[in-house]
Amino acid sequence: MFQGSDLPTSPGRWRSGHHPRIVHPWESEIPRGFSLIELMVTLLILGVVLVFAIHEYEDHIVSAKVTRCRSDLEDLAKAIRWYNIREEKPFAIGTFTAEYLGPFIGTYLEVAPPKDPWGQPYRHNPDLGVVYSCGPNLIDETADVRAGADDLVFHYLPADFTITKAEFVDATRNNQVDFGDEVEITFSRPARMNGVSLFDFVTMFPENAFGSAKVVAPAKGSSLKIVFNPPLPPKIRLGETKVKPFYDIMSVVDCGSPARRLSGVEGVVIQRRKM
Numbered sequence: 001m002f003q004g005s006d007l008p009t010s011p012g013r014w015r016s017g018h019h020p021r022i023v024h025p026w027e028s029e030i031p032r033g034f035s036l037i038e039l040m041v042t043l044l045i046l047g048v049v050l051v052f053a054i055h056e057y058e059d060h061i062v063s064a065k066v067t068r069c070r071s072d073l074e075d076l077a078k079a080i081r082w083y084n085i086r087e088e089k090p091f092a093i094g095t096f097t098a099e100y101l102g103p104f105i106g107t108y109l110e111v112a113p114p115k116d117p118w119g120q121p122y123r124h125n126p127d128l129g130v131v132y133s134c135g136p137n138l139i140d141e142t143a144d145v146r147a148g149a150d151d152l153v154f155h156y157l158p159a160d161f162t163i164t165k166a167e168f169v170d171a172t173r174n175n176q177v178d179f180g181d182e183v184e185i186t187f188s189r190p191a192r193m194n195g196v197s198l199f200d201f202v203t204m205f206p207e208n209a210f211g212s213a214k215v216v217a218p219a220k221g222s223s224l225k226i227v228f229n230p231p232l233p234p235k236i237r238l239g240e241t242k243v244k245p246f247y248d249i250m251s252v253v254d255c256g257s258p259a260r261r262l263s264g265v266e267g268v269v270i271q272r273r274k275m
Contacts, residue, residue, distance in 0.1 A: 062136075065117035069133050069152050072114060076122060076131045077156035079108040090190075090222060096122040096131075116152075127190045127220075127255035129157025144257070158188045161254040162264045166243050167273040168236065169225075177236055179228050183210070183270055185243065186223040187262065189254045193217040196224060196251040203243050204267055209236040220255070242267035 076096060083091045083104065093100050096113040105112050115121055116133040124131050125142060132142045135150035142151045165186045172180045185201075196217040203209040211232035217224035228234045235241075244267035245252065253259035 066152065069117055070154065072116065072122060073131050073133065073152065073154035076109075076113060076124075077154050079104070080124070080131065080156055083108050090126060091124070092126045094124050094126075096124065128155075129189055130155050160188060161191075161260045161262055162188050163243065163245065163262070163268045164188045166268045166270045168238055168270055169273050177228075177234050177238070179230055179233065181234070182213075182216075182225045182227045183236070183243070184223055184225050184273070187252075187254075189256075190220065190222050191252050191254055191262070192220050192259070193224060193252050194219070198226070200246050200249045200251050201226070201243055202246055202267075203236070203241055205237065205240050205242060206235055209241050209243075210234055217252075224252075236270055238270060238272050241270045243270060244268065 080091045091104075093104070098105060098112040101109070101112070113122060118133070118136055118138060120134055120138060122131060122133055123140065123142075128143065130142060130153050132151050132153040134140050134142075135152055137150055140151070141149035142153055163185055167184050167186075168177065169182045169184055170176075171182055172178055196215045198210055198213055198215055200215070201210070210226055211228060211234045212230065213226045213228045213234065215224060215226055244264045245262040249262050252262040254262075
């Protein structure tokens with residue numbers, strides 16, 4: 001007969017003091033469900049995840065629209081630059097629709113320009129040198145930028161306001177620099193001009209090379225003319241004489257807000273215009 005710890009340990013047997021748990025018929029083996037608090041916490045977590053997912057999706061949609069818009073604006077800016085190089089007058093149309101563009105489509109744009117991602121035509125401000133979209137709020141805020149403005153803008157003109165070229169025009173056609181001839185000065189950006197005089201410009205090699213010329217300047221434009229008049233003859237040397245604005249010039253400013261004065265330290269060499 002076995003005693004104490006000598007009880008057999010084979011299957012179906014148990015050691016002394018170790019008894020199997022008896023499962024009563026009324027005890028269920030089905031797992032316990034979620035409590036109300038656990039369910040509420042789960043729903044809260046799912047809600048937070050859903051909010052972040054929606055926010056990320058909306059950001060993705062906006063980012064895709066902005067990317068497409070910037071690509072469209074860059075294409076339009078390239079077309080305007082090409083137009084301004086080839087044509088006599090700069091591009092001045094304000095709205096990119098087939099109705100207004102006419103032969104610009106097919107010559108400088110392969111097809112009619114699309115509308116922006118918010119269903120509006122792209123726009124152009126020649127005074128500021130920008131093409132732009134009014135953005136999601138559909139309000140044109142480019143000319144008067146305020147806090148919170150959402151316009152998407154592409155600048156196709158240089159940021160600096162300077163003299164880009166100075167060309168001698170042989171108006172008398174005598175192959176000489178003489179009275180009646182002129183120098184046309186072109187700016188990097190459209191300008192507003194008021195009371196421009198010869199004293200607003202300085203020449204080098206030699207100094208005072210314009211003689212007693214007079215300035216012919218529009219109220220607004222991208223260039224002005226210096227016309228040689230008696231009694232003092234011009235002394236410019238083509239390909240050598242330089243012209244630059246007077247350091248404190250106030251009569252020529254760009255069309256931006258705030259307006260910038262014409263600048264330039266080194267000056268631009270006066271070249272003969274190619275006919």
